[in-house]
Amino acid sequence: MRQHARYLYGSLLLVAPMLALAQGLPANWRLAWSDDFDQLDRERWELVDTPRPTNNSQQDYLSEQVTVSDGKLILLSENRPSRGLPYRSGQVRSRDEQRWGRWEVRAKLPTTRGMWPAIWLLPRTDKYPWPSGGEIDFMESRGDAPQLVSSAFHFGSPKPAWHAYVEGRHQSGKEGTLTNFHAGFHTYAVDWTETLVRFYVDDVHHYTVHDEEVAGFLSAKTAPMRLIINNAVGGDFLNDPDDSTVWPQRMEIDWVRVYVAEEGEAPPRGTDPKQSVLSNGGFEQNGGTLAGWSVINNAVIGNPNVSISTAHASEGVASLKIFGAFAGSPTRSGIAQGVRVVAGQRVACGGRACTIPEDTVIGSSNRALLRLEFYPYFGAATPLAEEEVAFDFAQAEVGEWVTQQIAANVPAGATEARVSVLLDQPKNEGGAVFLDDLRMRLGTPATR
Template sequence: MQYSRLLTTALVLLVPTPSLAAEPDGNGWKLVWSEDFETLDKDRWTLVDSHRPTNNSRHAYLPSQVSVENGRLVLLSEAVPSQDLPYRSGQVISKRAWKHGRWEVRAKLPATRGVWPAIWLLPDVDKYRWPSGGEIDIMENRGNEPHLTSSAFHYGTNPPYRHEFVFEEQQTRRNGELVDYTKDFHTYAVDWDEHGLTFSVDGVSHFRVDDSQVEDFLSKHAAPMQLVLNTAIGGDFLPDPDTSTVWPQRFEIDWVRVYERDGAPARKALVNGSFDADGGSLRGWTNFGVDLRDNPNVTAAPKTGVDGGAALKLFGTFGTGSQYSGVSQGIDVTAGQHVRASVQTFVSPDDSIAGGGNTAVAKIEFYRRFAARFESPDLIGVEEVVIATGDSKPGRWRRHMLDAVAPEGAVEARLAIVFHQPNQEAGALFVDDAQLTASKPSADCP
C-alpha cells in the first residue's frame, strides 16, 4: 500500500525476547514478538485517529472502528460519515519497529467492492520522508477481487521526490478451486534481509525482490519499519464503493508473529514433494511464471497424483514469445555432497503436449547464498534432465532422476521444475513424488 497515512507514533527498536521460542517452516528463525489479540494492548499498538484522505481514499480512520473479539483484532468499515468523509474504518500500527526478519499475519479479508485491506511495513515517516526509507506491502487486496492478493516494495528519495516500486499479484487453487481469501483465514508473510524480500501466502512463495533489482536500496537505505494493519475505502488502487457494496465489512486478524534470524537459513529436507499438503497445495514451494487471471497455470491439481492424491499441474501462459513457469525448492548442502533429484511425470491424453513444442526439465541448481535469485551471480552450477517433450507418450507415469555434486562454495541445492511453452501451444504436464536429497561426500571428495 503506497504510504497514505499520517503516522505519529514513536519508533521503538525491538529488543529480542529470549523467552519466546518458535519457528516457521524451515529453521534458522527465532520468534521475538507475537500478538494473539487476547486484549487490545495500547502499549503495543497505536489506534489511528485521522481525517486526512490520501491516494484519493474516502474514509476516516477512527479508534472506535478497532476492537478485539474472541481473540481476534477486528477493523470495522462502515458507510457512516465522519466530518466531510462518507466512510469510516480502522487502522492500527505497532509501536515497535524492526529491520530484517520474518513477519507473519494470519487474517481473513473483507469482501465487497471499494474496500482495500492491507498488511504492510513502513518506517517512521517523520524521520524518513516517504519513500526514502522504503515500504514493504506484505498483502493488499481489492474487495471486488476476492481470489487475488498482491505484494509490493516501494522505494525512492525525498527530497528530491522520486518514487519507484515493484509488485506481483498472486492466485492459487486448493482442492481444485480458486482460493477465496475472504472466506477463511490465511497466513501472509515476508522474509526481509539485506539481500532481498520473499513474499508468501500460506507457505507458498510467490514473489522475490533482490536488492540488485531495486538499486541496492534494501542494503543501503531501508529503515526499521512498523507493522501497519488497516482497511482503506476507495482510492487509486481500486473502484470506489457503489450501490452494490455491502456494509459493514470486517477485516479480522487472528495473530501476528515476528521472527529474527538465529543462524543461517536452513532446510534439511524437501517438504511437500507429494503436493498433498493442505488437501492439495504448493506449500513449501516457490512458484514462478504464474500469469493467467482466474486460471493459474502452476497449481496442485486434486486426484491426479501417482497415488490418487494431488499432483503439480503445469501449463503455459499463452503469452508472446517463450514462456517459462514452474516451482522450485531448496535444501542445505556443502561442497562435495552428492545430490539426487527425482520426479514422476504424467501426460494426460485429455490435455497432451504430444506432437507440440512444449517441454519440461528438472534442474538441480547450486547457490552460494540461500534463496538467491536464479539469474543472480550467486548461481554457481546447474544440472538438468528433460522430463517431457512433444514425443512423450501420454497415459502413464514415468520416473526421472538426476545426480550432481555440490561445487565449492555451494550452500543450497535447489530443485526447479520448469515448463517451457515457446509457441502458445496447449497441453499440460503433471508432476508428483518430487524428491531432493543430499548424501555425505565420499572420503576422496575435496
C-alpha cells in the same frame, strides 16, 4: 499502501522471478514477539486516529473502529460520515520496529466493492520521509477481486522527489477453481533480509524482490519498519464504494508473529537414502496444496497455469498441473524449492510426470523439465552451477507416469541446492503436464 508509482522501476511482475526460493530461511528465525489478541494490547499497538487519508482513500481512521472480540482483532469499516469523510475504518501500527526479519499475519479479509485491506511495513515517516526508507506491502487486496492478492516494494526519495515500485500478484487454484482469499482465514508472510524480500500466501512463496532489481536500495537505504494493518475505503488502488457495497465490513486478525534472525546456522546433515528433504513433495498437504513451494510464472489471470490437480496423481490424491503461460514468447512455468547444503555434498533429486490424451504435450515443442541448481546464498538470482533434464514421454504410453532424476556434487561457494520442475513452452503451443512425488536426497558432507 502509499501512493502507487507514476512509473515502474523495471517491469511490473505478475509472478515470482525465475526459480525464487520457497524453503530454507537465510538464517534460523527466533520469535521476537507475537499477539494472539486475547486482549487489545495498547502497549504493543498504536490505534491510529486521523482524518487525513492517503492515496485518495475516503475513510476517517478512528480508534473506536478497532476492537478485540473472541480472540480476534477487528477493524470495522462503516458507511458513516466522520470529520468531513464519508466512511469510518480502523488502522493499527506496531510500536516495535525492526530492520530485517520475518512477519506473519493470519487474517480474514472484507469482501465488497471499495474495501482495500492491507498488511504492510513502513518506517516512521517523521524520521524517514516517504519513500526514502522503503515500504513493504506484503498483502493488499481489492474487495471486489477476492481471488487475487498482491505484494509490493516501494522505494525512492522525497528530495529530489522520485518514487518507484515493483509488484507481484498471486492467485491459486485447484481443478480450475480459484482460491477465494476473502473466504475464511489465510496466512500472509514476508521475509526481509539485506539482499531480498520474499512474499508468501498460505506458505506458498509467490514473489521475490532482489537487491539488484532496486539499484541496491534494500541493502543501502531501507530503514527499520513498523507493522501496519488497516482497511482503507476507496482510493487509487481500486473502485470506490457504490450502491452495491455491503456495509458494515470487518477485517479480522487471528494472530501476528514477528521474528528476527539468529546468528549462525547449523550445517546440513546427510539423510537416509530413502528420505526426501523436500517439504510437501507429493502435494498432499492440507488435502492438496503448493505449500512449501515457490510458484514460477503463474501468469494466466483467472485460470492459473500452475495449480493443484486431484484428477491425476501418481500417489495419494493430488499432483501438480502445469500448462504454458501463452505469453507470445518462450516461457517456463512451474515450481521450485531449495535446501541448505555444503560444498562437496552429493545431491540427488527426482520426480514423476505424465501427460494425458485430451491435453498432451506429445507432438509439440513443449517439454517437462527437472532442474537442479546451486546458489551462493538463499534466494540468489544467479546460480553457480546447474543441471537440467527433460522427462522423456517418447517411450511411454500417453497417461503413463515416467520417472526422471539428476545427481550432482555441491560446488565450492554454494549454500543452497534448488530443485525445480517446469513446463518449457517455446512456441505458444497447448498441452499440460502433471508432476508428482518430487524428492531430494542429501549425502553426508565430506569431512577433512
